[in-house]
Amino acid sequence: MTVRRPAAALASLAVTALALTACGTDQQAAPGEDKIKVVASTSVWASVVQAVGGDGVEVEPIIKDPSADPHSYESSPQDAAKVTDADLVVLNGGGYDEFMTQILGSSGQGKPTVEAVEDEHEGEPAAHEEHGEPAGHDHAVNEHVWYDLPVVQQVADQVATELGELRPAEAAQFNQSADRFEQEVSGLQGRVGEIAAANQGKQVIVTEPVAHYLVEAAKLQDITPPSFVNAIEAETDPSAAAVAEVQNVVNARQIVAVIYNPQTESPVTRNVRAAAEQNRIPVVEMTETLPTDKTYVQWMDAQITALQSALSQNR
Template sequence: MRLTPSLRAVTAVVGTTLAAAFTLTACGSDSGGPGGSNGDQPNIVASTNVWASVAEAVAGPDVTVTSIIDEPSADPHSYEASPTDAAELTDASLVVYNGGGYDQFVDDVVGGESSGDQLTVNAFDLFEGGAHAGESHEHGSEAGHEGHDHGSVNEHVWYDLPTVEQVARAIADKLAQLDPDNAEKYSANADEFSSQLASVTAITDAIAAAHAGTPVAQTEPTAHYLLEAAQLTDATPAEFTEAVENETDPSPASIAKTRELLQNKQVQALVYNVQTEDRVTQDMRKTAEGASVPVVEVTETLPEDEDYIQWQTGIAQSLSDALG
């Protein structure tokens, strides 16, 4: 799923409107500016509850962390920030978000750059500047996601654990700038979070050791980096997943080919995004279940009562169980 041209235009207009709205909102605010509500303790605002959970793990219980999007049914691609959202983002000491066009409403409000005392952490920028810089991410046998703003690169980087670890380290560094007295605590929390990420990596490494090259299908490429870490092959026609992600109708040929993969058990699992299902994807799920192909559910935001580590561990384990 991605920001369509029409939604991109709407979002741009919304961003302009929100900038004006915030000017009025800020005049009556007593938040004390980027230092937080009491003027001396950092506060963090994240675009989604995914990045809020990562921030909470690093910041600890004494730092206020809020997320703009925390409902499982919300779609960050097309989300339109309210004036209240804009005020929260602009008043935050630190803004943590996905970037890559995924949560464009944040860039529309804060401009995507550190300004004055306000700091930002953009996960996609860390992805592009880190270990994956310069890589060409392939989708099956063809380069996928050409419709994205960043060529063939997939923006769902919260499924890329090395990037998530970089985000945690960056949050610790930014908090140290804002709150030097507690710098060691933030660094230690990032270390602990990193060790917890390693437990998820252990699952994907085990999948890779036992099932490298095993073909699977996806309804859309949300969990691309999970499959990449597990060294699985996404056999889904790129035309199908791109159409689902772009919220357009897949061609009859790509639908037929994807259904054939499932009916004939040419794939060992179907990775299914439950937050963006429609008639076509529901049909694929029914086809998989009818052929006894395991369905692995994934989401784009955290389920209720789960943190990032619990969420990713559950998904990775489900994938392992499906292939086992």
């Protein structure tokens, strides 16, 4: 995870060093003054910031449309202006929300920033040293880290640190809010552990690797051909051989569920879904952005519940 501040050397990756490199001491404000302006790349990270910052922050996501695909989003001058005016920027990193990296490079340099995944050119993300390379995926790192619950907790912790630097008088409150949020996420981890205990080794197909870390934590076996998911994620057509392999697996009922990302839907993925439904294989939707009426914890809880329910049909 990367945190950048004006006084911090970009090469410094240690969390402790970043915590000591305070840039906000000259921006102290008493409780009740103007809210801290935070811009997040997506509604997912905006929800995490809101949970930590509460009434002390004004958070705006660049991508808030539940049907939008952040992979292909192109920023506008208005987006750049929001980042420029923000006190803190929170983004995913890892090449996922490249538009934010571009904005920061041109108009947001030196701004306090929390980045869930280090820049892909700087090496493996520190938050993923325990994961290694995701199985069945060609990327050095799967960038969909909001499905990696321990990483989400780390981001919340870093957001609390940054907000506390900007408003030292409210630092304790931000830390307490982060602790509460992290406890809620721990509850989600417990439920994923229950899924793993009951379903370890069961096979699934994914139409796109958005929920890789959740699938991994649930100890499910993703048997999707790597070339299939890589093509869908890159918005290209998978090879005929890869499509046939997926269809054969579904028609032979070798899997217990299809994990489906509607935000990268294509004729190919719709055919996979139709085949699964015809074979009475549960389809579990897992998306990249939040529904407009849910917080991060509510959204993730609903998706974990849907997965648990789908798997229970195959016991």
